[in-house]
Amino acid sequence: METIHIYHTNDIHSHFENWPQINRLLIDKRKEHEAAGDTFYLFDIGDNVDRSHAFTEGTKGKGNIRLLNEAGYDAVTIGNNEGITMSKEALSSLYDDAEFDIILGNLVDLDGEFPHWATEYKIYVTEKGTKIGVIGATALYTQFYATLGWKILPPREKLIEIAEKIASKTDILICLSHMGLNEDEKLAKECPLIHVILGAHTHHLFTDGEFVGHTLLAATGKYGDFTGHVTIEFDEVTKQIANMEATLYPSETLPVNEDDVQKLNTILDLGKQAMQEKLFYNPSLLKQNLFAPSPLSAFFGRSLIDYTKADCAMFNAGIFLGSLDSGWVTKEDMHSLLPHPINVCVISLEGTELLEIHELSLNEDWPKITVKGLGFRGALMGAMLYERLYKNRYGQLFAGNREVVPGEIYTLATLDMFTFGFFFPSLQYAKKDYYMPELIRDIASDYGRKYFKESKAPPEHNL
Numbered sequence: 001m002e003t004i005h006i007y008h009t010n011d012i013h014s015h016f017e018n019w020p021q022i023n024r025l026l027i028d029k030r031k032e033h034e035a036a037g038d039t040f041y042l043f044d045i046g047d048n049v050d051r052s053h054a055f056t057e058g059t060k061g062k063g064n065i066r067l068l069n070e071a072g073y074d075a076v077t078i079g080n081n082e083g084i085t086m087s088k089e090a091l092s093s094l095y096d097d098a099e100f101d102i103i104l105g106n107l108v109d110l111d112g113e114f115p116h117w118a119t120e121y122k123i124y125v126t127e128k129g130t131k132i133g134v135i136g137a138t139a140l141y142t143q144f145y146a147t148l149g150w151k152i153l154p155p156r157e158k159l160i161e162i163a164e165k166i167a168s169k170t171d172i173l174i175c176l177s178h179m180g181l182n183e184d185e186k187l188a189k190e191c192p193l194i195h196v197i198l199g200a201h202t203h204h205l206f207t208d209g210e211f212v213g214h215t216l217l218a219a220t221g222k223y224g225d226f227t228g229h230v231t232i233e234f235d236e237v238t239k240q241i242a243n244m245e246a247t248l249y250p251s252e253t254l255p256v257n258e259d260d261v262q263k264l265n266t267i268l269d270l271g272k273q274a275m276q277e278k279l280f281y282n283p284s285l286l287k288q289n290l291f292a293p294s295p296l297s298a299f300f301g302r303s304l305i306d307y308t309k310a311d312c313a314m315f316n317a318g319i320f321l322g323s324l325d326s327g328w329v330t331k332e333d334m335h336s337l338l339p340h341p342i343n344v345c346v347i348s349l350e351g352t353e354l355l356e357i358h359e360l361s362l363n364e365d366w367p368k369i370t371v372k373g374l375g376f377r378g379a380l381m382g383a384m385l386y387e388r389l390y391k392n393r394y395g396q397l398f399a400g401n402r403e404v405v406p407g408e409i410y411t412l413a414t415l416d417m418f419t420f421g422f423f424f425p426s427l428q429y430a431k432k433d434y435y436m437p438e439l440i441r442d443i444a445s446d447y448g449r450k451y452f453k454e455s456k457a458p459p460e461h462n463l
Contacts, residue, residue: 001233001234001235001236001242002038002039002126002128002130002233002234002345003033003036003038003039003231003232003233004038004039004041004126004130004132004230004231004232004233004234005033005038005039005040005041005229005230005232006041006042006043006174006196006198006229006230006231006232006275007026007029007040007041007042007043007222007227007228007229007230007332008042008043008044008045008198008218008220008227008228008229008230009022009043009044009045009048009220009224009227009228009452010045010046010047010048010079010178010198010199010200010201010219010220010222010228011045011046011047011050011079011200011201011203011210011220011221011222011223011242012047012222012223012224013047013048013050013052013081013222014048014049014051014053014056014222015050015051015056015057015098015155015222015223015224016053016067016224016264016268017113017224017262018223018224018225018251018254018257019067019224019261020257020260020261020264021254021255021256021260022071022224022227022251022254023067023070023071023260023264024225024254024257025227025249025254025261026071027071027072027074028183028227030042030072033089033185036243036306036385037126039126040216041074041075041124041132041263042071042072042073042074042077043073043074043079043134043198043449044068044073044076044078044176045076045077045079045136045174045176045177045178045198045199045200045219046076046077046078046081046082046138046176046178046200046201047079047080047081047178047200047201048064048068048076048079048081048082048280049061049064049079049081049082049083049085049086050081050088050341051081051085051339051341051439052084052341052377053271053339054271054275054332054335054336055267055268055270055271055272056271056274057271058270058271058272058273058274058275058331059271059274060086060090060094061082061086061090061094062094062096062097063267063268064269065094065095065097065098065348066097066228066267067267068100069097069099070099070102071182073099073100074100074101074123075101075102075103075134075176076100076101076102076103076136076176077102077103077104077136077137077138077176077177077178078091078104078107078118078138078178079138079139079178079200079201080138080139080141080144080178080197081096081341083107083138083141083144083145083150083152084141084144084145084148084339084436085375085437085439086149086437087388087436087437087463088148088437089151090185091324092116092117092436094117094362094440095117096117096245098117098248098256099118099307101122101134101239102117102118102119102135103119103121103122103135103136103176104119104120104136104137104138104158105120105121105135105136105137105152105153105155105158105159105162106137106138106140106152106154106158107138107150107152107153108150108151108153109149109150109151110149110150110151111430112151120135121133121134121135121136121162121166122134123166123170125279126181126237127272128328129206129236130171130172130236130324131169131170131171132170132171132172132174133163133166133167133168133169133170133172133173133174134173134174134175134176135162135163135173135174135175136154136161136175136177136178137155137156137158137159137175137176137177137178137179137192138152138155138178138179139155139178139179139180139201139393140154140179141153141181142154143432143434144434144436147434147436148436149173151351152358155158155177155179155183156179156183156186156187156190159175159191159194160187160190162193163175163191163193163194164191166333167193170344171234171239172195172196172232172234172241172411172452173193173194173195173196174194174196174197174198175187175196175197175198175384176198176386177193177197177198177199177200177201178200178201179199179200179201179206180200180201180202180203180204180370181199181202181217181219182202184197184199184217185217187211188212188213188217189213189257189463190388190448192213192214192215192416194215195214195216195232195241195244196215196216196217196218196232196244197215197216197217197218197392198218198228198245198395199217199218199219199232200219203221203222204219204221204222205219205220205248206218206219206225206246206248207247207248207441208246208247209230209244209245209246209247214243216230216246218230218246220248223296224251225250225251225252226248226249226250226251227248227249227251228247228248229246229247229248230244230245230247231243231244231245231246231247232244232245247275250303255332257413272332274331274332275330275331275332275335276330276332277330277331277335277450278328278329278330279329279330279331279334279445279449280328280329280445280448280449280451280452280453281328281329281452282324282325282326282327282329283446283452284323284325284326284327285323285324285326285421286299286323287322287323287346288317288320288322288323288380289317289383289427290317290318290367290380290383290411291317291367291382292317292383293383293385296319296320296323296324297315297317297320297385297388299324299408299447299448299451300315300319300440300444301313301315301385301387301388302384302387302451303443303444303446303447303448303451304344304387304413304443305388305413306378306447306450307344307413307435307438307443307446307447308344308346308411308413308435310402310411310412310413311388311399311400311410311411311412312386312387312388312389312399312410312411312412312413313386313388313389313403313412313414314358314361314384314385314386314387314389314413314414314418315384315385315414315415316366316381316383316384316385316415317367317382317384318367318371318376318378318379318380318381318382319338319340319342319376319378319382319415320337320338320378321336321337321338321339321364321377321378322336322337324337328372329445329448331445334368334441334444334445334448335441337441337444338439338440338441338444339377339441340375340376340377340378340439340440341375341377341435341439341440342375342376342415342416342417342439342440343415343416343434343435343439344413344414344415344416344434344435344438344440344443345413345414345415345416345418345419345432345433345434345435345439346411346412346413346414346433346435347411347412347414347419347430347431347432347433348409348410348411348430348431348432349409349410349411349412349430350406350407350408350409350410351404351405351406351407351408351409351410352406353430354397354404354410355397355404355414355425355426356401356426357412357424357426358389358397360423360424361384361424362384366381366384366423367380367381367382367383367384368371368380368381373421374411374417374420375416375417376417389412390402392410396450414420415440416434419432443460
Protein backbone atom coordinates (compact mmCIF):
# COMPACT_ATOMS: atom_id res chain seq x y z
CA MET A 1 0.00 0.00 0.00
CA GLU A 2 1.36 3.41 -1.04
CA THR A 3 0.48 6.45 1.06
CA ILE A 4 0.16 9.69 -0.88
CA HIS A 5 -0.07 13.00 0.97
CA ILE A 6 -1.51 16.01 -0.83
CA TYR A 7 -1.28 19.41 0.87
CA HIS A 8 -3.20 22.35 -0.54
CA THR A 9 -3.95 26.04 -0.05
CA ASN A 10 -6.42 28.36 -1.75
CA ASP A 11 -7.62 31.96 -1.73
CA ILE A 12 -4.78 33.29 0.40
CA HIS A 13 -5.33 36.72 -1.24
CA SER A 14 -1.90 38.00 -0.17
CA HIS A 15 -2.78 37.59 3.51
CA PHE A 16 0.73 36.93 4.78
CA GLU A 17 0.03 37.11 8.50
CA ASN A 18 -0.14 33.30 8.67
CA TRP A 19 2.43 32.59 5.99
CA PRO A 20 5.50 31.92 8.23
CA GLN A 21 3.58 29.21 10.08
CA ILE A 22 2.18 27.72 6.86
CA ASN A 23 5.58 27.76 5.19
CA ARG A 24 7.18 25.98 8.15
CA LEU A 25 4.36 23.40 8.26
CA LEU A 26 4.72 22.57 4.57
CA ILE A 27 8.49 22.23 4.68
CA ASP A 28 8.41 20.09 7.84
CA LYS A 29 5.60 17.84 6.55
CA ARG A 30 7.41 17.18 3.29
CA LYS A 31 10.49 16.09 5.23
CA GLU A 32 8.42 13.95 7.59
CA HIS A 33 6.44 12.13 4.92
CA GLU A 34 9.35 11.57 2.57
CA ALA A 35 11.47 10.25 5.45
CA ALA A 36 8.70 7.72 6.10
CA GLY A 37 8.83 6.64 2.44
CA ASP A 38 5.53 8.26 1.56
CA THR A 39 4.71 10.48 -1.41
CA PHE A 40 4.14 14.24 -0.99
CA TYR A 41 2.60 16.83 -3.32
CA LEU A 42 1.76 20.49 -2.69
CA PHE A 43 -0.77 22.55 -4.69
CA ASP A 44 -2.25 26.05 -4.59
CA ILE A 45 -5.71 26.56 -6.08
CA GLY A 46 -5.52 30.24 -7.04
CA ASP A 47 -6.11 33.75 -5.74
CA ASN A 48 -2.78 33.61 -3.97
CA VAL A 49 -2.00 36.97 -5.58
CA ASP A 50 -4.11 39.94 -4.51
CA ARG A 51 -3.15 43.45 -5.55
CA SER A 52 -4.76 44.90 -2.44
CA HIS A 53 -1.50 44.11 -0.61
CA ALA A 54 1.41 46.52 -1.06
CA PHE A 55 3.94 43.66 -1.33
CA THR A 56 2.04 42.12 -4.22
CA GLU A 57 1.48 45.47 -5.89
CA GLY A 58 5.10 46.57 -5.46
CA THR A 59 6.55 43.32 -6.82
CA LYS A 60 3.86 42.91 -9.53
CA GLY A 61 2.94 39.58 -7.94
CA LYS A 62 6.40 38.11 -8.41
CA GLY A 63 7.00 38.28 -4.66
CA ASN A 64 4.13 35.83 -4.18
CA ILE A 65 5.76 33.46 -6.65
CA ARG A 66 9.01 33.67 -4.71
CA LEU A 67 7.20 32.62 -1.53
CA LEU A 68 5.54 29.69 -3.31
CA ASN A 69 8.95 28.62 -4.62
CA GLU A 70 10.46 28.69 -1.14
CA ALA A 71 7.63 26.58 0.26
CA GLY A 72 8.18 23.96 -2.44
CA TYR A 73 4.90 23.96 -4.34
CA ASP A 74 4.60 21.37 -7.09
CA ALA A 75 1.81 23.02 -9.08
CA VAL A 76 -0.81 25.77 -8.98
CA THR A 77 -3.77 26.96 -10.97
CA ILE A 78 -4.82 30.58 -11.27
CA GLY A 79 -7.75 32.38 -9.70
CA ASN A 80 -9.61 35.40 -10.96
CA ASN A 81 -7.24 37.69 -9.04
CA GLU A 82 -4.29 36.44 -11.06
CA GLY A 83 -6.37 36.27 -14.22
CA ILE A 84 -8.38 39.49 -14.44
CA THR A 85 -6.76 42.02 -12.11
CA MET A 86 -3.49 41.91 -14.06
CA SER A 87 -2.82 42.93 -17.62
CA LYS A 88 -2.18 40.19 -20.15
CA GLU A 89 1.48 41.18 -20.24
CA ALA A 90 1.77 41.08 -16.44
CA LEU A 91 0.07 37.67 -16.19
CA SER A 92 2.21 36.30 -19.01
CA SER A 93 5.37 37.20 -17.08
CA LEU A 94 4.06 36.51 -13.55
CA TYR A 95 5.40 32.96 -13.48
CA ASP A 96 8.73 33.59 -15.22
CA ASP A 97 10.66 32.48 -12.13
CA ALA A 98 8.21 29.80 -10.97
CA GLU A 99 9.78 26.51 -9.91
CA PHE A 100 6.42 24.72 -10.15
CA ASP A 101 3.89 23.84 -12.84
CA ILE A 102 0.94 26.10 -13.71
CA ILE A 103 -1.93 23.80 -14.65
CA LEU A 104 -4.74 25.60 -16.43
CA GLY A 105 -6.92 23.97 -19.06
CA ASN A 106 -9.44 26.68 -19.91
CA LEU A 107 -7.48 29.83 -20.78
CA VAL A 108 -6.11 30.42 -24.28
CA ASP A 109 -4.99 33.27 -26.49
CA LEU A 110 -7.51 34.75 -28.89
CA ASP A 111 -6.08 32.46 -31.60
CA GLY A 112 -6.78 29.41 -29.45
CA GLU A 113 -3.17 28.72 -28.45
CA PHE A 114 -2.39 27.81 -24.84
CA PRO A 115 -0.22 30.37 -23.04
CA HIS A 116 3.43 29.42 -22.93
CA TRP A 117 3.54 29.61 -19.15
CA ALA A 118 0.78 27.05 -18.49
CA THR A 119 0.05 23.43 -19.25
CA GLU A 120 -3.31 21.77 -19.86
CA TYR A 121 -2.53 18.90 -17.48
CA LYS A 122 0.38 17.16 -15.81
CA ILE A 123 0.96 13.51 -14.99
CA TYR A 124 3.27 12.97 -12.01
CA VAL A 125 4.80 9.56 -11.38
CA THR A 126 5.64 8.59 -7.83
CA GLU A 127 8.76 6.63 -6.88
CA LYS A 128 6.58 3.53 -6.74
CA GLY A 129 5.28 4.13 -10.24
CA THR A 130 1.81 5.43 -9.44
CA LYS A 131 0.62 7.87 -12.09
CA ILE A 132 -1.16 10.93 -10.70
CA GLY A 133 -2.91 13.12 -13.26
CA VAL A 134 -3.53 16.75 -12.28
CA ILE A 135 -5.92 19.02 -14.17
CA GLY A 136 -6.96 22.58 -13.40
CA ALA A 137 -9.31 25.38 -14.41
CA THR A 138 -10.40 28.83 -13.30
CA ALA A 139 -13.73 30.65 -13.06
CA LEU A 140 -15.58 31.88 -16.14
CA TYR A 141 -15.32 35.68 -16.44
CA THR A 142 -15.91 35.85 -20.16
CA GLN A 143 -16.12 39.60 -20.79
CA PHE A 144 -13.27 40.48 -18.45
CA TYR A 145 -10.86 38.00 -20.06
CA ALA A 146 -11.93 39.07 -23.55
CA THR A 147 -11.26 42.71 -22.70
CA LEU A 148 -7.75 41.74 -21.59
CA GLY A 149 -7.06 39.77 -24.78
CA TRP A 150 -7.71 36.23 -23.51
CA LYS A 151 -10.35 33.64 -24.36
CA ILE A 152 -11.75 31.82 -21.34
CA LEU A 153 -13.34 28.43 -22.00
CA PRO A 154 -16.22 26.91 -19.98
CA PRO A 155 -14.25 25.32 -17.12
CA ARG A 156 -16.41 22.36 -16.15
CA GLU A 157 -16.83 21.18 -19.72
CA LYS A 158 -13.12 21.60 -20.39
CA LEU A 159 -12.13 19.68 -17.26
CA ILE A 160 -14.38 16.77 -18.23
CA GLU A 161 -12.84 16.74 -21.72
CA ILE A 162 -9.28 16.66 -20.33
CA ALA A 163 -10.16 14.09 -17.66
CA GLU A 164 -11.59 11.72 -20.28
CA LYS A 165 -8.50 12.23 -22.42
CA ILE A 166 -5.96 11.30 -19.75
CA ALA A 167 -7.88 8.94 -17.43
CA SER A 168 -6.53 5.82 -19.12
CA LYS A 169 -2.98 7.08 -18.60
CA THR A 170 -3.38 7.68 -14.85
CA ASP A 171 -4.08 5.79 -11.63
CA ILE A 172 -5.34 8.80 -9.67
CA LEU A 173 -6.92 11.97 -11.06
CA ILE A 174 -6.86 15.23 -9.11
CA CYS A 175 -8.50 18.52 -10.08
CA LEU A 176 -7.32 21.99 -9.03
CA SER A 177 -10.59 23.90 -9.29
CA HIS A 178 -10.97 27.65 -8.94
CA MET A 179 -14.61 27.40 -10.05
CA GLY A 180 -16.52 27.51 -6.75
CA LEU A 181 -18.43 24.97 -4.69
CA ASN A 182 -21.53 24.62 -6.88
CA GLU A 183 -19.45 23.94 -9.97
CA ASP A 184 -17.27 21.47 -8.07
CA GLU A 185 -20.32 19.50 -6.97
CA LYS A 186 -21.64 19.40 -10.55
CA LEU A 187 -18.23 18.31 -11.81
CA ALA A 188 -18.07 15.46 -9.29
CA LYS A 189 -21.48 14.20 -10.41
CA GLU A 190 -20.77 14.57 -14.13
CA CYS A 191 -17.23 13.19 -14.10
CA PRO A 192 -16.66 10.35 -11.61
CA LEU A 193 -13.28 9.75 -13.27
CA ILE A 194 -11.95 12.53 -10.99
CA HIS A 195 -10.98 11.19 -7.57
CA VAL A 196 -10.20 14.45 -5.71
CA ILE A 197 -11.36 18.02 -6.32
CA LEU A 198 -9.35 20.65 -4.46
CA GLY A 199 -11.66 23.68 -4.44
CA ALA A 200 -11.47 27.45 -4.21
CA HIS A 201 -13.08 30.74 -5.32
CA THR A 202 -16.18 30.67 -3.09
CA HIS A 203 -14.04 30.48 0.07
CA HIS A 204 -15.84 27.34 1.24
CA LEU A 205 -14.37 25.21 4.00
CA PHE A 206 -14.52 21.45 4.51
CA THR A 207 -13.25 20.34 7.91
CA ASP A 208 -13.08 16.68 6.91
CA GLY A 209 -13.73 16.91 3.20
CA GLU A 210 -17.02 15.97 1.55
CA PHE A 211 -17.80 13.09 -0.77
CA VAL A 212 -19.99 13.53 -3.83
CA GLY A 213 -20.37 9.98 -5.05
CA HIS A 214 -16.85 8.55 -4.89
CA THR A 215 -15.17 11.94 -5.44
CA LEU A 216 -13.60 13.68 -2.45
CA LEU A 217 -13.99 17.47 -2.27
CA ALA A 218 -11.55 19.44 -0.11
CA ALA A 219 -11.12 23.19 0.49
CA THR A 220 -9.48 25.46 3.06
CA GLY A 221 -11.64 28.58 3.22
CA LYS A 222 -9.63 31.77 2.73
CA TYR A 223 -6.72 33.97 3.81
CA GLY A 224 -4.49 31.10 4.94
CA ASP A 225 -6.60 30.39 8.02
CA PHE A 226 -6.21 26.68 7.26
CA THR A 227 -3.93 24.36 5.31
CA GLY A 228 -5.50 21.30 3.73
CA HIS A 229 -4.21 17.72 3.78
CA VAL A 230 -5.65 14.85 1.75
CA THR A 231 -4.33 11.35 2.41
CA ILE A 232 -4.75 8.66 -0.25
CA GLU A 233 -4.04 4.98 0.38
CA PHE A 234 -3.32 3.35 -2.98
CA ASP A 235 -3.15 -0.43 -3.45
CA GLU A 236 -0.14 -1.11 -5.65
CA VAL A 237 -1.37 -4.59 -6.55
CA THR A 238 -4.95 -3.86 -7.57
CA LYS A 239 -4.12 -0.34 -8.76
CA GLN A 240 -7.13 0.95 -6.85
CA ILE A 241 -7.63 3.61 -4.18
CA ALA A 242 -8.25 1.85 -0.87
CA ASN A 243 -9.06 4.94 1.19
CA MET A 244 -9.16 8.77 1.03
CA GLU A 245 -9.38 11.20 3.92
CA ALA A 246 -9.18 15.00 4.28
CA THR A 247 -8.25 17.15 7.23
CA LEU A 248 -7.21 20.72 8.02
CA TYR A 249 -4.43 22.41 9.99
CA PRO A 250 -5.67 25.67 11.60
CA SER A 251 -2.98 28.34 11.30
CA GLU A 252 -3.77 29.66 14.78
CA THR A 253 -2.54 26.37 16.27
CA LEU A 254 0.77 26.33 14.39
CA PRO A 255 3.99 27.33 16.17
CA VAL A 256 5.52 30.67 15.19
CA ASN A 257 9.23 30.71 14.40
CA GLU A 258 10.60 34.22 14.95
CA ASP A 259 13.36 33.72 12.38
CA ASP A 260 10.71 32.92 9.77
CA VAL A 261 8.74 36.03 10.70
CA GLN A 262 11.82 38.22 10.39
CA LYS A 263 12.69 36.67 7.03
CA LEU A 264 9.18 37.35 5.76
CA ASN A 265 9.26 40.95 6.99
CA THR A 266 12.48 41.50 5.08
CA ILE A 267 10.83 40.23 1.91
CA LEU A 268 7.71 42.35 2.47
CA ASP A 269 9.88 45.45 2.80
CA LEU A 270 10.95 44.94 -0.81
CA GLY A 271 7.40 45.60 -1.92
CA LYS A 272 7.11 48.64 0.30
CA GLN A 273 10.31 50.12 -1.15
CA ALA A 274 8.96 49.72 -4.68
CA MET A 275 5.89 51.74 -3.71
CA GLN A 276 7.80 54.91 -2.81
CA GLU A 277 7.70 56.33 -6.34
CA LYS A 278 6.31 59.88 -6.37
CA LEU A 279 3.26 60.33 -8.58
CA PHE A 280 2.20 63.96 -8.17
CA TYR A 281 2.30 66.88 -5.75
CA ASN A 282 -1.03 67.56 -4.04
CA PRO A 283 -1.21 71.23 -2.95
CA SER A 284 -3.98 70.80 -0.36
CA LEU A 285 -5.67 68.16 1.78
CA LEU A 286 -8.39 66.18 -0.02
CA LYS A 287 -10.56 65.05 2.85
CA GLN A 288 -12.94 62.09 2.72
CA ASN A 289 -16.48 61.85 4.09
CA LEU A 290 -18.09 58.43 4.35
CA PHE A 291 -21.63 59.75 4.27
CA ALA A 292 -21.55 62.83 2.01
CA PRO A 293 -19.72 64.36 -0.95
CA SER A 294 -16.20 65.57 -0.16
CA PRO A 295 -13.18 67.19 -1.82
CA LEU A 296 -11.75 63.70 -2.30
CA SER A 297 -14.89 62.34 -3.95
CA ALA A 298 -15.04 65.37 -6.26
CA PHE A 299 -11.44 64.70 -7.34
CA PHE A 300 -12.19 61.03 -7.95
CA GLY A 301 -15.43 61.73 -9.79
CA ARG A 302 -13.67 64.13 -12.14
CA SER A 303 -11.00 61.51 -12.78
CA LEU A 304 -13.65 59.02 -13.92
CA ILE A 305 -15.25 61.52 -16.28
CA ASP A 306 -11.88 62.63 -17.66
CA TYR A 307 -10.80 59.02 -18.27
CA THR A 308 -14.01 57.57 -19.71
CA LYS A 309 -15.64 60.67 -21.29
CA ALA A 310 -18.95 59.34 -19.92
CA ASP A 311 -21.92 61.66 -19.39
CA CYS A 312 -21.89 61.08 -15.63
CA ALA A 313 -20.43 58.92 -12.89
CA MET A 314 -21.64 57.10 -9.77
CA PHE A 315 -19.62 55.43 -6.99
CA ASN A 316 -19.74 54.82 -3.25
CA ALA A 317 -17.85 56.81 -0.61
CA GLY A 318 -16.70 53.62 1.11
CA ILE A 319 -14.04 53.03 -1.54
CA PHE A 320 -11.84 55.72 0.04
CA LEU A 321 -9.89 54.25 2.95
CA GLY A 322 -8.73 57.62 4.24
CA SER A 323 -8.02 61.14 3.01
CA LEU A 324 -5.31 62.29 0.60
CA ASP A 325 -2.82 64.45 2.44
CA SER A 326 -1.16 67.46 0.91
CA GLY A 327 2.38 67.05 -0.35
CA TRP A 328 3.98 64.43 -2.53
CA VAL A 329 1.67 61.51 -3.27
CA THR A 330 3.39 58.15 -3.77
CA LYS A 331 2.25 54.83 -5.20
CA GLU A 332 1.94 53.61 -1.62
CA ASP A 333 -0.36 56.52 -0.74
CA MET A 334 -2.69 55.80 -3.64
CA HIS A 335 -2.61 52.09 -2.95
CA SER A 336 -3.52 52.65 0.71
CA LEU A 337 -6.32 55.00 -0.34
CA LEU A 338 -7.76 52.69 -3.04
CA PRO A 339 -6.49 49.12 -2.47
CA HIS A 340 -9.38 47.51 -4.34
CA PRO A 341 -8.80 45.41 -7.49
CA ILE A 342 -11.74 47.22 -9.09
CA ASN A 343 -12.08 48.44 -12.67
CA VAL A 344 -14.21 51.18 -14.13
CA CYS A 345 -17.15 50.25 -16.34
CA VAL A 346 -19.15 52.52 -18.65
CA ILE A 347 -22.78 51.50 -19.00
CA SER A 348 -25.11 52.72 -21.73
CA LEU A 349 -28.58 53.34 -20.28
CA GLU A 350 -31.86 54.52 -21.69
CA GLY A 351 -33.31 57.49 -19.82
CA THR A 352 -35.90 55.47 -17.91
CA GLU A 353 -33.20 53.01 -16.81
CA LEU A 354 -30.91 55.77 -15.57
CA LEU A 355 -33.79 57.35 -13.64
CA GLU A 356 -34.46 53.98 -12.00
CA ILE A 357 -30.79 53.40 -11.15
CA HIS A 358 -30.49 56.86 -9.61
CA GLU A 359 -33.65 56.34 -7.55
CA LEU A 360 -32.44 52.95 -6.32
CA SER A 361 -29.07 54.42 -5.34
CA LEU A 362 -30.81 56.75 -2.89
CA ASN A 363 -31.60 53.82 -0.58
CA GLU A 364 -31.09 55.22 2.92
CA ASP A 365 -30.01 51.85 4.33
CA TRP A 366 -27.07 51.34 1.99
CA PRO A 367 -24.46 53.73 3.45
CA LYS A 368 -24.10 51.74 6.68
CA ILE A 369 -24.20 48.21 5.31
CA THR A 370 -21.09 46.04 5.39
CA VAL A 371 -19.77 45.02 1.98
CA LYS A 372 -17.60 41.94 1.44
CA GLY A 373 -16.19 40.62 -1.81
CA LEU A 374 -16.85 41.99 -5.32
CA GLY A 375 -13.27 43.28 -5.32
CA PHE A 376 -14.15 45.71 -2.51
CA ARG A 377 -11.49 45.86 0.21
CA GLY A 378 -13.13 48.42 2.50
CA ALA A 379 -15.76 47.91 5.20
CA LEU A 380 -18.90 50.04 4.85
CA MET A 381 -20.68 50.93 1.62
CA GLY A 382 -20.82 54.65 2.41
CA ALA A 383 -23.02 57.15 0.62
CA MET A 384 -23.62 56.86 -3.11
CA LEU A 385 -21.94 59.81 -4.80
CA TYR A 386 -22.31 61.32 -8.25
CA GLU A 387 -20.36 63.40 -10.72
CA ARG A 388 -22.34 65.32 -13.35
CA LEU A 389 -25.51 63.48 -12.27
CA TYR A 390 -27.78 65.80 -10.32
CA LYS A 391 -31.29 67.14 -9.88
CA ASN A 392 -32.10 70.79 -10.52
CA ARG A 393 -34.38 72.82 -8.25
CA TYR A 394 -37.44 71.51 -10.10
CA GLY A 395 -36.48 67.87 -9.38
CA GLN A 396 -35.40 67.06 -12.92
CA LEU A 397 -32.41 64.71 -13.23
CA PHE A 398 -29.51 65.83 -15.44
CA ALA A 399 -26.56 63.82 -16.80
CA GLY A 400 -23.97 66.44 -17.64
CA ASN A 401 -25.84 69.17 -19.45
CA ARG A 402 -28.66 66.93 -20.68
CA GLU A 403 -31.91 66.31 -18.92
CA VAL A 404 -32.54 62.60 -18.42
CA VAL A 405 -35.64 61.74 -20.41
CA PRO A 406 -37.13 58.47 -21.70
CA GLY A 407 -35.91 57.39 -25.11
CA GLU A 408 -32.48 59.04 -24.92
CA ILE A 409 -29.24 57.11 -24.25
CA TYR A 410 -26.78 58.17 -21.55
CA THR A 411 -23.42 56.79 -20.46
CA LEU A 412 -22.70 56.16 -16.78
CA ALA A 413 -19.19 55.51 -15.47
CA THR A 414 -19.25 53.33 -12.37
CA LEU A 415 -17.37 50.59 -10.54
CA ASP A 416 -17.42 47.06 -11.90
CA MET A 417 -18.71 45.83 -8.52
CA PHE A 418 -22.06 47.43 -9.33
CA THR A 419 -22.46 45.49 -12.58
CA PHE A 420 -22.74 42.06 -10.96
CA GLY A 421 -26.39 42.49 -9.97
CA PHE A 422 -26.16 42.55 -6.18
CA PHE A 423 -27.12 46.22 -5.81
CA PHE A 424 -28.51 47.05 -9.24
CA PRO A 425 -29.97 43.86 -10.77
CA SER A 426 -30.74 45.51 -14.13
CA LEU A 427 -27.07 46.42 -14.70
CA GLN A 428 -26.25 42.74 -15.29
CA TYR A 429 -28.01 42.97 -18.63
CA ALA A 430 -27.14 46.51 -19.73
CA LYS A 431 -24.59 47.28 -22.47
CA LYS A 432 -21.24 47.54 -20.69
CA ASP A 433 -17.67 48.46 -21.57
CA TYR A 434 -15.07 47.48 -18.97
CA TYR A 435 -11.89 49.56 -18.85
CA MET A 436 -8.96 47.21 -18.19
CA PRO A 437 -6.34 46.54 -16.96
CA GLU A 438 -6.25 49.93 -15.18
CA LEU A 439 -7.65 49.81 -11.66
CA ILE A 440 -9.44 52.77 -10.10
CA ARG A 441 -6.28 53.86 -8.29
CA ASP A 442 -4.42 53.95 -11.60
CA ILE A 443 -7.10 56.22 -13.09
CA ALA A 444 -7.06 58.54 -10.08
CA SER A 445 -3.23 58.63 -10.12
CA ASP A 446 -3.10 59.53 -13.81
CA TYR A 447 -5.64 62.30 -13.26
CA GLY A 448 -3.60 63.61 -10.31
CA ARG A 449 -0.50 63.84 -12.50
CA LYS A 450 -2.52 65.63 -15.16
CA TYR A 451 -4.60 67.91 -12.92
CA PHE A 452 -1.81 68.95 -10.56
CA LYS A 453 1.02 69.15 -13.09
CA GLU A 454 1.21 72.92 -12.63
CA SER A 455 1.36 72.61 -8.83
CA LYS A 456 4.68 73.82 -7.51
CA ALA A 457 6.29 71.45 -5.08
CA PRO A 458 8.69 73.05 -2.57
CA PRO A 459 12.36 72.54 -3.43
CA GLU A 460 13.98 69.51 -1.87
CA HIS A 461 17.08 70.12 0.22
CA ASN A 462 19.71 67.67 1.31
CA LEU A 463 20.08 68.27 5.03
